[in-house]
Amino acid sequence: MRLAAFALTPKAYELAKTFQRSLDNPMTVYVSEKVVPVVARPAAEIKTFAKLADVVAPAFAAYDGLVFIMAAGIVVRTIAPFLQDKLKDPAIVVFDERGQHGISLLSGHIGGANVLTQQLCQAVGAAPVITTATDVNQCQAPDALAAKLCLRPWPKVRIRTLNTAVLEGQPVHWRIDKTLPHSVFYKRQLEQAGQTAELCVTSQCLQFTAEEKDEHWVVIISEPDLPALPDLPANVLCLTPRRLIAGVGCRRGTPAALVMGALDMACRMIGRDRSFIDGLASTVVKSHEAGIVFAADSLARPIHFYDHEEMQAMIDKYQLEESDFVKENIGIGNVCEAAAYCCVGEQGGRLALRKTKFEKVTVALVWEK
Numbered sequence: 001m002r003l004a005a006f007a008l009t010p011k012a013y014e015l016a017k018t019f020q021r022s023l024d025n026p027m028t029v030y031v032s033e034k035v036v037p038v039v040a041r042p043a044a045e046i047k048t049f050a051k052l053a054d055v056v057a058p059a060f061a062a063y064d065g066l067v068f069i070m071a072a073g074i075v076v077r078t079i080a081p082f083l084q085d086k087l088k089d090p091a092i093v094v095f096d097e098r099g100q101h102g103i104s105l106l107s108g109h110i111g112g113a114n115v116l117t118q119q120l121c122q123a124v125g126a127a128p129v130i131t132t133a134t135d136v137n138q139c140q141a142p143d144a145l146a147a148k149l150c151l152r153p154w155p156k157v158r159i160r161t162l163n164t165a166v167l168e169g170q171p172v173h174w175r176i177d178k179t180l181p182h183s184v185f186y187k188r189q190l191e192q193a194g195q196t197a198e199l200c201v202t203s204q205c206l207q208f209t210a211e212e213k214d215e216h217w218v219v220i221i222s223e224p225d226l227p228a229l230p231d232l233p234a235n236v237l238c239l240t241p242r243r244l245i246a247g248v249g250c251r252r253g254t255p256a257a258l259v260m261g262a263l264d265m266a267c268r269m270i271g272r273d274r275s276f277i278d279g280l281a282s283t284v285v286k287s288h289e290a291g292i293v294f295a296a297d298s299l300a301r302p303i304h305f306y307d308h309e310e311m312q313a314m315i316d317k318y319q320l321e322e323s324d325f326v327k328e329n330i331g332i333g334n335v336c337e338a339a340a341y342c343c344v345g346e347q348g349g350r351l352a353l354r355k356t357k358f359e360k361v362t363v364a365l366v367w368e369k
Contacts, residue, residue, distance in 0.1 A: 001025045001064035001065050001091070001350065002062070002065075002351045003023070003027040003063060004029075005027055005030065008070050012031075012097040013031045016067070018099075019067060019120055019123060020045065026321075028046075028063075032052075060082045061318070061348070064112070066079075066092050067094075069096070072105065075092070079092060079106070087110055087369070091104075091111040091112045093105060093117050099125075102120050103129040104116075109143040112147060114130050114135060133163070140193060141166060142163065142237055143159045149186060152223075152241075152242050155232070155238075158237040159237060161216070170216055172217070174197035175218075178200060179202055181275065202222075205225070206219060208236075216235045216236075217236045218236075219239070220241075223240040243279065244277055244365060244366070245277075245340045245349065246266065246336075247363065249336045249362040252289070254289065256298070259291040259295040261358070266358070269356070277299060277301055279303065279304065280296045280301055280302070281340050281343040283305060306339050306342040311338040314339075318337070318338075320334045336364040337351070340365070347369055352366060
């Protein structure tokens with residue numbers, strides 16, 4: 001996740017810096033310019049603002065999680081105009097400036113706010129405040145499992161239906177299309193989470209007997225195989241795999257073996273293997289790099305090359321960090337992250353692995369929203 005923290009006071013700023021040091025995920029700290037005279041020379045990861053709403057608006061599109069260290073009332077009024085959809089909104093977490101309590105305010109399951117709250121609270125010894133009913137009652141919510149597996153819930157209205165069933169103690173049954181490339185992975189992950197899942201051929205995934213239609217089902221299936229909404233039984237939630245895009249940059253003449261090795265290590269860092277990659281992306285400057293092209297061919301995945309104008313638009317939209325050295329050499333300050341975000345397009349993406357350097361290769365991984 002790409003994270004941003006917002007602070008209005010010196011105490012809040014100090015807590016934000018503690019978060020920044022404690023997490024593996026990249027975090028940019030936004031601090032009120034009124035606090036700037038109190039602190040010495042903000043670093044590159046520290047940005048100042050005159051008015052909170054002015055930086056929160058672009059941050060909604062730029063970051064996967066927003067951490068506010070201030071009164072919850074201020075946060076609610078500030079973010080209200082920017083809320084869109086529980087499947088797209090970033091995780092919103094609120095802390096008091098003394099770091100006593102952390103509140104998962106918005107996008108607890110799909111956006112990951114509950115997990116982020118627990119991580120931040122553990123870092124500073126705060127008490128997490130989680131209010132989602134399934135978590136309060138220690139139940140496994142299907143949409144929380146979907147977030148863990150990087151699956152997209154559909155239709156959104158059925159999330160409530162299934163979570164209500166879980167809260168009432170009703171069993172939820174799982175089916176997985178066995179033709180999906182990673183069906184066995186999903187089955188194992190669900191079993192580790194205490195769920196029972198059956199593998200079915202595509203034609204049987206959404207076929208239910210009279211008795212089964214009265215039960216609650218979660219079906220993992222490919223997006224092209226989703227039925228029309230009127231044809232979907234009322235007690236069924238579908239989950240579809242999200243695309244994983246690998247943004248790649250490399251030095252001139254880097255051999256394919258190093259590119260493949262970097263992709264392997266990058267995927268292992270997020271608990272996957274390279275077979276999960278759905279596409280590669282890079283700059284047009286690298287369109288003739290044999291190592292990158294051969295890696296895409298070996299994976300049998302498409303590769304997309306983007307011009308500098310498209311990539312700069314992503315750098316600006318997602319407020320990506322730029323390298324002066326890279327910009328001087330190829331004309332753009334961020335390759336792998338910007339290219340990956342270009343590839344997910346208007347759908348948007350959540351950063352799975354920040355720009356990471358391997359031998360002569362740089363890789364970033366982005367899940368499509």
